Amino acid sequence: MEExxxxxxxxxxxxxxxxxxxxxxxxxISRLVxxxxxxxxxxxxxxxxxxxxxFLYFPEGASLLKERDRFIESIRGNITREKLASFLSxxxxxxxxxxxxxxxxxxxxxIKQISNLKExxxxxxxxxxxxxxxxxPNLHAVAGTLVAARLxxxxxxxxxxxxxxxxxxxxxxxxxxxFTKSKxxxxxxVIYHHAALESANQKKRGKIARIVASFISLAAKVDYFSxxxxxxxxxxxxxxxxxxLK
Amino acid sequence: MELNKVMDNVYWVGNNxxxxxxxxxxxxxxxxGERLVDVKGTQYREWIPFRSKLAxxxxxxVRGIELHSGSRVLYLGASSxxxxxxxxDIIGHNGQVYAVEIAEEMGVHLILLAKTRDNLxxxxxxxxxxSEYKDIVPKCDFLYQDIAQKDQIGIFIENANAFLKRGGxxxxxxxxxxxxxxxxxxxxxxxxxxxxxxxxxITNSVPLSPFQKDHELIFIRNG
Ligand SMILES: C[S@@+](CC[C@H](N)C(=O)[O-])C[C@H]1O[C@@H](n2cnc3c(N)ncnc32)[C@H](O)[C@@H]1O
Numbered sequence: 001m002e003e004x005x006x007x008x009x010x011x012x013x014x015x016x017x018x019x020x021x022x023x024x025x026x027x028x029i030s031r032l033v034x035x036x037x038x039x040x041x042x043x044x045x046x047x048x049x050x051x052x053x054x055f056l057y058f059p060e061g062a063s064l065l066k067e068r069d070r071f072i073e074s075i076r077g078n079i080t081r082e083k084l085a086s087f088l089s090x091x092x093x094x095x096x097x098x099x100x101x102x103x104x105x106x107x108x109x110x111i112k113q114i115s116n117l118k119e120x121x122x123x124x125x126x127x128x129x130x131x132x133x134x135x136x137p138n139l140h141a142v143a144g145t146l147v148a149a150r151l152x153x154x155x156x157x158x159x160x161x162x163x164x165x166x167x168x169x170x171x172x173x174x175x176x177x178x179f180t181k182s183k184x185x186x187x188x189x190v191i192y193h194h195a196a197l198e199s200a201n202q203k204k205r206g207k208i209a210r211i212v213a214s215f216i217s218l219a220a221k222v223d224y225f226s227x228x229x230x231x232x233x234x235x236x237x238x239x240x241x242x243x244x245l246k
Numbered sequence: 247m248e249l250n251k252v253m254d255n256v257y258w259v260g261n262n263x264x265x266x267x268x269x270x271x272x273x274x275x276x277x278x279g280e281r282l283v284d285v286k287g288t289q290y291r292e293w294i295p296f297r298s299k300l301a302x303x304x305x306x307x308v309r310g311i312e313l314h315s316g317s318r319v320l321y322l323g324a325s326s327x328x329x330x331x332x333x334x335d336i337i338g339h340n341g342q343v344y345a346v347e348i349a350e351e352m353g354v355h356l357i358l359l360a361k362t363r364d365n366l367x368x369x370x371x372x373x374x375x376x377s378e379y380k381d382i383v384p385k386c387d388f389l390y391q392d393i394a395q396k397d398q399i400g401i402f403i404e405n406a407n408a409f410l411k412r413g414g415x416x417x418x419x420x421x422x423x424x425x426x427x428x429x430x431x432x433x434x435x436x437x438x439x440x441x442x443x444x445x446x447x448i449t450n451s452v453p454l455s456p457f458q459k460d461h462e463l464i465f466i467r468n469g
Contacts, residue, residue, distance in 0.1 A: 006342065006358055006367070006384075008363075008364055008365070008366060008367045008368075011344075011360065011367040011368055011369060011382070012357055012361060012368060013359050014382075015353060015357050015360075015368040015369060015370045016357055018353075018370040018371075019349070019354055019370055020351050022350045022370075023350060029352075241454075
């Protein structure tokens with residue numbers, strides 16, 4: 001290697017090209033999943049804090065509205081004790097702290113922002129749906145948008161997924177116990193959020209999980225290698241296999 | 247404030263609660279949130295042992311690390327450039343650090359950092375595939391590796407064979423629980439050492455707790 005003075009700008013250019021080459025729609029999908037997760041966390045935290053704040057004001061009313069959507073729907077437009085009490089047919093006298101109009105106005109703003117967060121999550125989800133379907137129609141059909149997206153996030157891309165044995169796909173996302181010495185294999189991976197599994201009864205879940213994982217593996221291979229849209233055939237086959245489980 | 251030299255461009259600053267710093271090659275730049283300290287008109291960057299294994303080793307008492315102003319370094323597993331930035335401070339404008347990182351998300355940070363430091367040469371490649379960069383990396387004085395991978399020692403030896411000068415030095419970070427999760431940390435380190443000993447002279451070895459959990463930094467000399 002000759003000893004001319006090296007310039008790091010050549011390396012910067014080369015490395016930059018390498019990065020650009022490697023970035024793909026898989027990275028976009030992973031970031032969208034993280035965005036959805038982040039928003040959901042923010043929404044949960046904001047909701048809990050809002051509930052606590054309202055509980056301070058009207059515990060008798062709030063305690064009847066533990067269910068999240070019902071709480072939001074009920075106090076939206078009924079923020080004062082008088083209104084909420086008549087909405088719930090209870091008395092408005094309360095041991096709670098008497099908030100001012102300005103205090104209550106602030107809580108109304110918080111409700112509005114939480115609803116906005118919800119809307120935002122929805123629009124990210126539907127965009128993600130379009131992205132996954134366009135790029136990986138087979139995986140999209142077999143796994144569903146969110147499971148597909150999470151699998152991509154977990155293993156880095158559809159290429160990696162297509163090379164993965166389906167037994168491993170079945171436990172992806174459940175590897176918390178990886179660094180313990182316990183030999184017990186974790187049971188519940190991301191695919192347990194699959195529609196066919198969430199609704200299934202306990203006894204069948206293991207078997208269904210195996211079927212779903214094997215079709216996800218197949219779908220990933222089709223998306224990665226042949227890039228043909230065989231989603232209908234795959235989905236039909238998977239569903240009939242699941243149905244044939246007694 | 248008082249400065250006590252540790253190695254080229256690296257100092258302890260302060261009297262009772264001492265803090266490790268390196269001479270800031272790029273004035274006013276903080277790379278990963280570390281504090282900037284001005285002493286007598288010169289700026290230094292805090293070198294945080296919880297963020298950098300090399301700093302942890304110095305806090306644990308390691309001296310005589312063979313990194314100098316003007317050194318040529320091959321750094322494997324550069325990540326976003328936390329430790330690399332301090333190596334860049336140490337070697338100064340006459341040195342060169344070739345920083346290899348496999349993950350492009352991390353690589354982006356490394357490349358952006360290189361744009362501010364003319365002695366930093368970023369390479370997005372897999373350290374187990376030397377062919378990807380053998381034409382663009384020269385013989386080096388120091389080989390540093392921190393990749394926490396299965397065959398990390400094999401990778402280290404291969405890179406040393408290809409790029410480390412005879413008589414050169416190196417250091418490798420061993421995660422005592424990454425190679426085999428069922429093996430005890432002590433055994434993992436012992437096995438790593440005996441593997442390294444077949445090829446190098448081990449000059450020092452230091453556990454990095456409490457700064458870095460389950461890690462050991464092993465220093466070697468090439469023949
Ligand atoms: C623990 S981090 C390094 C932190 C860094 N040394 C510091 O102190 O700032 C390990 C890095 O090694 C990278 N890595 C793992 N295997 C690699 C390989 N085969 N080639 C190059 N980089 C690798 C990872 O992507 C990760 O960024």
